[in-house]
Structures are given as C-alpha cells and as structure tokens.
C-alpha cells in the first residue's frame with residue numbers, strides 16, 4: 001500500500017518534471033491566446049477587415065487563402081511570401097508560381113490589415129499570423145468550416161525566388177509529383193487531395209490552362225483529350241489563344257466554399273492538369289468520389305488539413321516586421337522564435 005502511494009507520487013512527480021521540460025523545450029509553440037494581453041484586438045481587427053474585403057469582392061477569399069498556402073509551403077508560415085525583391089535578391093513573390101502565370105492576390109489587403117494593427121499595437125503582431133488569420137476568416141466567410149489558428153509566428157528574414165519555384169506545386173504535376181510535393185512539408189496523399197479542394201474558390205489566369213488547351217504535351221494545336229469536350233470548347237472561348245489577361249473562375253461557384261470542385265474533377269471538368277490528375281490514381285480517385293458526394297466531410301477534412309498547414313513552422317529566428325513587404329532594420333532583429 002505504502003510503496004504504491006510512493007510509486008504513484010514518484011510517477012506524478014516524474015510526469016510533472018516531464019511536462020515542465022517539454023514546456024521549456026516548447027515555449028516557442030503557438031498559442032490561441034498569444035495576443036490576448038499584448039494586442040487583444042488583433043484577431044477581431046483581422047476578422048472585421050477581412051469581412052469588409054470579402055463583402056466588397058467575394059472571390060478575394062481565394063486570393064487570401066492561396067497567399068497563406070504559398071507562404072507555408074516555403075520556409076514554413078513566416079510571411080516570406082510577402083517580402084519584396086531587392087536589388088540583390090529575387091524574392092518568392094517573383095517566382096513564376098507567384099507572379100506572371102499564377103499571380104498571387106491580396107498583398108495590398110494584408111498590408112492594410114497590418115497597418116491597422118500597427119496603429120493599435122505597434123511591433124506586436126506578425127505578418128505571418130495575419131496571413132494565417134486572414135486565410136481562415138476569409139474561407140469561413142464564404143462557407144468553409146472554422147479551424148483554430150494558434151498564434152505567435154515570427155516573420156522570417158529571408159525569401160528566395162528559387163526556393164518558391166522548387167517547393168510550390170505546379171499545375172502540370174502528375175499525381176505522384178503532387179504526392180511527393182506535399183509530402184515534403186508533411187502532408188499525406190489524402191491531405192494533398194483534400195487541400196486541392198481549395199480550388200473551390202477564387203479565380204485563375206487563363207495562362208494556367210493554355211497548355212492543356214492549345215499545346216498539350218508540347219504538341220502545337222493539341223488539346224488534352226481528358227477534358228470534357230464541352231468544357232474544352234467553353235474554355236477555348238473564355239481563353240483565346242495568345243490573348244493574355246483573361247480570367248477564369250476556379251469552379252462554377254467561385255465565391256462559395258463547397259464541394260463542386262470535386263464534382264467537377266470527377267466529371268473531367270477540373271481546370272488544371274494537376275486537378276485532373278487526381279483521377280489518375282485509384283486512391284486519389286476514390287477520395288475525389290468521396291468528397292464529391294460528401295460535402296460536410298470535405299469541409300471537415302479541409303479545415304483539419306489547413307490547421308495543420310498553418311502550423312508548419314518557420315525559421316527559428318525571426319522578427320515582427322513593421323511593414324510586411326520588407327525586413328526590419330538590422331538592430332531590431334533580436335527576437336528568438
């Protein structure tokens with residue numbers, strides 16, 4: 001009896017010790033209430049401003065969601081995607097996946113939100129946290145399910161065009177390449193498929209479908225035979241050859257987060273090669289079928305995967321940028337992540 005009490009006490013002590021040690025190791029972990037003392041209005045400022053942005057232009061929800069995704073896939077969620085290029089450095093922003101063919105949208109909105117928060121509590125809230133909150137709030141506003149955004153990210157000091165080119169998925173990737181690309185940041189095959197459902201909102205440049213319409217497999221004049229033939233005709237109308245600047249909806253409900261994307265993919269009406277390629281693998285096809293039938297399951301799995309994405313850690317050293325497009329002056333760089 002006595003030895004049991006003793007053992008129990010010992011194990012409790014051990015557990016306490018273990019917890020303390022883990023906490024010490026982990027005191028850089030993100031926290032839902034991270035700003036509750038230092039900037040209690042930060043999360044509501046983001047929410048309110050995103051509400052106004054989406055009210056004014058619903059498809060901007062897509063722009064905000066994609067910004068966060070492209071941030072997190074390169075160097076973790078550290079707002080590296082927001083840094084401008086300089087005379088000596090080409091930044092992620094200027095990679096083909098982020099500019100030109102597939103231009104990211106919403107930078108100005110993030111800058112405005114940052115300015116509003118700086119006015120309230122200067123130097124406290126990171127640009128990467130703002131990106132994470134804005135993506136979540138925007139998605140929820142157009143019909144997505146809520147996910148928790150733990151806070152306390154630091155903004156990174158480095159952004160390289162070449163890294164974005166290497167690490168972001170491209171619309172021409174095969175199924176296996178997509179799986180590999182997502183695995184590099186810790187996502188399973190299933191998570192890759194469900195996250196592709198982000199293509200239920202927003203818009204795309206015609207440039208991203210041109211190769212499928214006019215130059216399939218590099219053969220001039222060839223159209224991807226896997227595109228539904230009616231859709232191919234429609235897309236060619238909307239995206240005339242050599243006419244840059246034309247824009248497409250990501251799916252037929254570009255302002256609504258729903259599972260129509262998966263229905264479209266299943267009907268060979270996915271927009272990009274990468275969307276269509278989800279059917280090229282039996283596991284991928286099964287998941288597309290499932291999500292096309294079960295909208296609530298899609299929303300739930302998507303939210304869970306986004307929460308995971310938002311927790312991809314950035315560099316251990318960082319700062320709270322004053323302006324999201326540039327790193328702070330050197331002397332301000334002290335913060336440990």
Ligand code: HEM
Nearest residue numbers: 062063066102103169170171195198202203204205208274
């Ligand atoms: C699976 C690999 C993926 C590829 C190859 C891919 C590729 C693309 C491309 C080429 C565009 C068009 C951009 C433009 O022309 O302006 C686009 C748009 C978009 N993507 Fe993806 N994407 C992928 C995964 C994702 C994921 C995981 C998400 C979010 C969870 C996402 C969210 C979006 C959104 C919301 C848009 C619309 C952007 C806007 O409205 O400005 N994509 N994607």
Ligand SMILES: *[C@@H]1O[C@H](CO)[C@@H](O)[C@H](O)[C@H]1NC(C)=O
Nearest residue numbers: 038039040041042119120121
């Ligand atoms: C938060 O917002 C409220 C009202 O919107 C305002 O009265 C208060 O001063 C703000 N708090 C901080 C810390 O800025």
Ligand SMILES: *[C@@H]1O[C@H](CO)[C@@H](O)[C@H](O)[C@H]1NC(C)=O
Nearest residue numbers: 083084085107323324325326
């Ligand atoms: C970053 O680039 C944008 C777009 O070119 C520009 O409006 C902004 O002023 C730049 N930011 C800085 C700090 O130079």
Ligand SMILES: *[C@@H]1O[C@H](CO)[C@@H](O)[C@H](O)[C@H]1NC(C)=O
Nearest residue numbers: 214220221239240241242243
């Ligand atoms: C598009 O441009 C290419 C190369 O510049 C040219 O060969 C082709 O004829 C053009 N097609 C149309 C429909 O204008």
